Amino acid sequence: MIEPLEKINTFIYRCDNHFLVTPLEDMLKEKVTYGLVVIGRKRATIGYIRGTQIQILKEFSSDVHSKQSAGGQSQKRFERLMQEGEKRFYRKVIKYINQEFLQIENLTGIFVGGAGNSKKKFIQDKYIDYRLKPLIQDTIDLPYDGGYEGIRELIKKSSNLMVGIRYNLEKKLVQKFLKELAKDSGLAIYGYKEVKKAVIHNKVKILILSEGVENSKYFISIANKNGIQVEIISKETEEGEMIYKSFGGIVALDRHNV
Numbered sequence: 638m639i640e641p642l643e644k645i646n647t648f649i650y651r652c653d654n655h656f657l658v659t660p661l662e663d664m665l666k667e668k669v670t671y672g673l674v675v676i677g678r679k680r681a682t683i684g685y686i687r688g689t690q691i692q693i694l695k696e697f698s699s700d701v702h703s704k705q706s707a708g709g710q711s712q713k714r715f716e717r718l719m720q721e722g723e724k725r726f727y728r729k730v731i732k733y734i735n736q737e738f739l740q741i742e743n744l745t746g747i748f749v750g751g752a753g754n755s756k757k758k759f760i761q762d763k764y765i766d767y768r769l770k771p772l773i774q775d776t777i778d779l780p781y782d783g784g785y786e787g788i789r790e791l792i793k794k795s796s797n798l799m800v801g802i803r804y805n806l807e808k809k810l811v812q813k814f815l816k817e818l819a820k821d822s823g824l825a826i827y828g829y830k831e832v833k834k835a836v837i838h839n840k841v842k843i844l845i846l847s848e849g850v851e852n853s854k855y856f857i858s859i860a861n862k863n864g865i866q867v868e869i870i871s872k873e874t875e876e877g878e879m880i881y882k883s884f885g886g887i888v889a890l891d892r893h894n895v
Contacts, residue, residue, distance in 0.1 A: 641660075641661060668687075668742075668743040669687065669688075669743060669745050669800070669801040669802060670685055670686070670687040670741055670742070670743050670744050670745060671685060671686050671687075671744075671745055671746050671747065671748060671774075671795075671799055671802065672684075672685050672734070672738045672741065672744055672746070672747035672748070672769075672772070673685055673686060673747075673748055673750075673788050673791055673792065674730070674734065674747065674748070674749045674750070674756075674759070675749075675750050675751055675779065675781060675782065675783050675784070675787035675788055675790075675791055676727070676730060676749065676750075676751045676755050676756055676759050676782065676783065677751050677752055677753070677755045677781075677782020677783060678699065678701050678723055678726070678753075678755055678782070679698065679699055679701060679782060679783075680696065680697060680698045680699065680782055680783035680784075681696070681697040681699075681726075681730045681751075681782070681783050682695075682696045682697075682783040682784055682785070682787055682788055683695050683696075683697075683730070683733060683734055683737070684788050685738075685741060685744075686792055686799070686802060686804055687802075688802070688803045688804065689803050689804045689807060689870075689871040689873040689874065689877075690804075690873060691788060691789070691792065691804070691873065693785060693788065694733075694737055695733060695737075696783060696784070697726070697729065697730055697733075697783075699722065699723070699726035700722060700726075701719060701722040701723050701726055723755075723758070724762075727755075727758065727759050727762055728762065728764050730759070731759075731762055731764045731765055732764075734765075734769065735764075735765070735766040735769065738769055738772075739766060739768060739769065744772060745772075745800075745801070746772050746773075746774040746798075746799075747769065747772045747773045747774060748773075748774055748775055748776075748777060748791055748795045748798075748799075749773060749775075749776050749777070750776065750777035750778070750779040750781075750787065750790070750791040750794070750795075751778075751779055751781070751782050751783075751787070752778070752779060752780060752781065752782050755782065756776045756777075757776060760773055760776060774795070774798055775795065775798060777791055777794045777795055779791060779794070792804070792805075796808070803871075804873070804874060807868070807870045807871065807874055807876070807877060808874050808876050810843070810845065810868055810870065811845070811870065811874070811876035811877065811879075811880055812876065813890065814845060814880075814888055814890060815876070817890065823891065824890055824891040824893065825888070825890065825891075826840075826841065826888060826889040826890070826891060827884045827887075827888045827889075828884075828885075829885060829887060832844070832856075832887050832888065832889050833856070835889055835891070836856060836859050836860055836863070836865060836889065837859060839863040839864075839865070839892075840891060840892060840893075841860070841863075841865050841889040841890070841891065841892060842865070842866065842889075842890050842891060842892035842893075843865070843866045843867075843868060843889065843890045844856060844857075844860045844865050844866065844867045844868070844889045845868050845870060845880065845887075845888045845889060845890070846867065846868070846869050846870070846886060846887055847869075847870055847871075847872060847877065847880055847881040847886030847887075848869055848870070848871050848872060849886075850881070850885070850886035850887060853869075856887065
């Protein structure tokens, strides 16, 4: 018997040859979502993060002139053309996020990052939908003006403000393991036989398994019997991928002093 994560308010009676678990599965779906915008004068990348999933929605590139004026043009006229081009580019991006972000269920907040003043000019534009304006949590200085690298850096620098995102929880857990490993404290356990022995003898505080790792059911079964905390981590993060490739996807933290 398990207790649902949330209260079930709907009564359903069904006679069938299997259990109806759809309402329970819906509770386990990641709900908290943050919109991500990395923008500069020359390009922009739009995406979101939900759970451990980072999704890139669209990338833009602009035709804004460089800051050096061409021969024969007055400086003022050139600067005006550059500003107009910049504004057109921002509004092209804004039109897209107005359309896409408003369709995202459970959009909790929006983070905007980039180099220079572009991000501040962007969030001050009056064309941003009034329903999205209050969701803008912060602007983050980045060495990028777009791209997947810019999105990853934006998440990294905003992680303390993103509440309820599994991605950040998993990163912190793996970093804890790596920290103990680097200190050679004896609290980081790795290697199939070593982890198995520690789990069987109930010496583990937290068992960390990668998604889809072989024999995971066996480890989870023993851990549950011994009251060991089990964390299943994805391979979406750099840390999660490293745990899978370098340690076979099975590591643990000793229960002493953790």
